[in-house]
Amino acid sequence: SQQGEEDPQALSIQEGENATMNCSYKTSINNLQWYRQNSGRGLVHLILIRSNEREKHSGRLRVTLDTSKKSSSLLITASRAADTASYFCATHGGGYSTLTFGKGTMLLVSP
Amino acid sequence: DAGITQSPRHKVTETGTPVTLRCHQTENHRYMYWYRQDPGHGLRLIHYSYGVKDTDKGEVSDGYSVSRSKTEDFLLTLESATSSQTSVYFCAISEGEGAFFGQGTRLTVV
Numbered sequence: 001s002q003q004g005e006e007d008p009q010a011l012s013i014q015e016g017e018n019a020t021m022n023c024s025y026k027t028s029i030n031n032l033q034w035y036r037q038n039s040g041r042g043l044v045h046l047i048l049i050r051s052n053e054r055e056k057h058s059g060r061l062r063v064t065l066d067t068s069k070k071s072s073s074l075l076i077t078a079s080r081a082a083d084t085a086s087y088f089c090a091t092h093g094g095g096y097s098t099l100t101f102g103k104g105t106m107l108l109v110s111p
Numbered sequence: 112d113a114g115i116t117q118s119p120r121h122k123v124t125e126t127g128t129p130v131t132l133r134c135h136q137t138e139n140h141r142y143m144y145w146y147r148q149d150p151g152h153g154l155r156l157i158h159y160s161y162g163v164k165d166t167d168k169g170e171v172s173d174g175y176s177v178s179r180s181k182t183e184d185f186l187l188t189l190e191s192a193t194s195s196q197t198s199v200y201f202c203a204i205s206e207g208e209g210a211f212f213g214q215g216t217r218l219t220v221v
Binding site for chain 2: 031033035040041042043044045048088090092096098099100101102103104
C-alpha cells in the first residue's frame with residue numbers, strides 16, 4: 001500500500017500565488033523526497049529532507065517535516081505557469097529500503 | 112537528464128504474449144527500480160535491484176519478473192501479458208538519495 005498520501009489531490013492557483021501541498025505517511029522514515037512530473041514525462045527529483053531535519057529550502061521551494069505527526073509540506077512561492085505539474089512525495093526507510101510514493105497532487109498555475 | 116534510457120517507449124502487445132522492457136543506465140548507480148503508474152494509484156513498485164543479480168519484489172510483483180546481469184541493465188519481463196498490465200512503466204536509478212527516472216514506457220495489452 002502507498003506510504004505517502006498527498007493533499008490536496010488537485011490545486012488551482014494564479015501566477016504569483018504560493019502553492020502548498022501536504023504529505024502524510026505511516027511508518028518511520030530515513031528521509032522524505034519530493035518529485036515533480038510534467039505531463040507525459042518521467043519524475044524529476046526536487047528536494048530531500050532527512051528525518052532529523054525540520055525545514056529545507058531550495059530556490060522557491062520550502063519543505064518542512066514533522067516526524068511526530070508523520071507529515072511534510074511543500075511550499076512553492078511565487079508560482080509560475082511552468083510550475084504546472086503533478087507533485088509526489090516519496091518516503092525512504094534507509095539502507096536497502098525502497099522509495100514509496102504517494103498518489104500525487106496535480107497543480108495548475110494559471111497565467 | 113541522467114543517463115537512463117528505457118526501451119521501447121511505446122508497445123502494443125496481445126494478451127498472453129511475453130514482453131520485456133529494458134532499462135539501461137550509464138551512471139553506474141547501484142539501485143534500480145521498476146514502477147508502474149496508473150490513474151488513481153500513483154507510482155507502485157514492481158521490483159527493484161540493489162546490485163548485479165540482487166533483486167527483490169515490490170508491492171505489485173505478481174506477473175512480473177526481472178533480471179540484472181550487468182550493472183547497467185535492468186530488464187522487466189511480463190511473463191504472459193494481461194489487460195491489467197496496461198500501464199506506463201518507469202525505471203529509476205539511485206545511489207541511495209534521490210532517484211533519477213527514465214521517460215517511461217507506455218504498454219498497451221489488447
